[in-house]
Ligand SMILES: Nc1ncnc2c1ncn2[C@@H]1O[C@H](COP(=O)(O)OP(=O)(O)OP(=O)(O)O)[C@@H](O)[C@H]1O
């Protein structure tokens with residue numbers, strides 16, 4: 001069994017962060033380990049408190065896991081501060097594994113999960129190490145410094161993110177309002193989109209965490225990047241389409257759905273280049 005590591009914040013509500021990552025890993029048959037960057041007191045209504053870990057303790061958690069497990073792929077989520085990002089980058093530079101960077105910035109209730117002063121560290125320290133970066137539209141705007149309104153803007157933002165050193169970027173379309181939920185994938189020489197029908201639901205807490213954790217699990221299992229993204233898209237579509245209806249706010253997605261449905265989901269793929 002392959003081992004994966006998530007470096008992210010804890011969500012006491014269990015739908016996002018470390019908890020979403022570990023549930024996704026378990027469902028996809030990889031062994032999940034974790035390094036917690038921050039505790040959050042959180043439920044489906046919002047984030048009520050944030051307690052960051054000391055950067056040296058984040059380092060200690062990563063180094064402990066790396067010293068004992070053959071970690072095939074790493075995922076980062078909420079990193080909170082420039083100091084924690086520096087600690088994570090310094091640790092990860094010592095290890096050759098796939099790295100999926102989910103550049104978590106703000107929660108659905110607008111609580112900041114990344115200090116403004118940490119954005120440049122994310123770009124200069126972590127993006128050069130990334131196999132894949134998975135921003136939503138507002139995160140892609142922050143990483144690229146561009147306003148995204150059109151498909152050309154998405155391409156321009158992706159170019160800037162690749163220029164920062166990432167091997168590939170998925171700009172997720174969850175925040176757009178088209179009938180299809182379309183994600184845009186860019187590498188140095190390919191561009192394609194993956195789409196599934198947009199589902200009308202309030203149960204979208206942790207969609208980004210879950211999608212990027214699924215990408216990480218599939219990469220660890222030897223899937224090519226393109227197939228890992230397509231399979232992760234199935235995982236998140238099924239998780240959103242069969243909600244478990246918990247909480248009175250943005251409820252969690254259903255991490256069991258992919259397994260129960262044996263991954264049965266149509267993804268429309270459009271090769272642009
Ligand atoms: N209503 C929806 N119906 C179908 N797919 C969706 C919907 N909302 C999001 N998705 C898909 O879920 C994945 C995550 O995208 P999204 O843009 O929601 O990420 P995010 O904003 O980073 O999530 P979060 O901040 O909640 O963790 C993408 O593949 C996106 O297309």
Ligand SMILES: Cc1ncc(COP(=O)(O)O)c(N)n1
Pocket residue numbers: 008009010011016017018040042077078104106107108109113204205206207208209
């Ligand atoms: C610890 C943690 N990590 C990530 C998110 C983003 O998820 P969302 O945007 O759905 O609130 C979160 N809320 N909490």
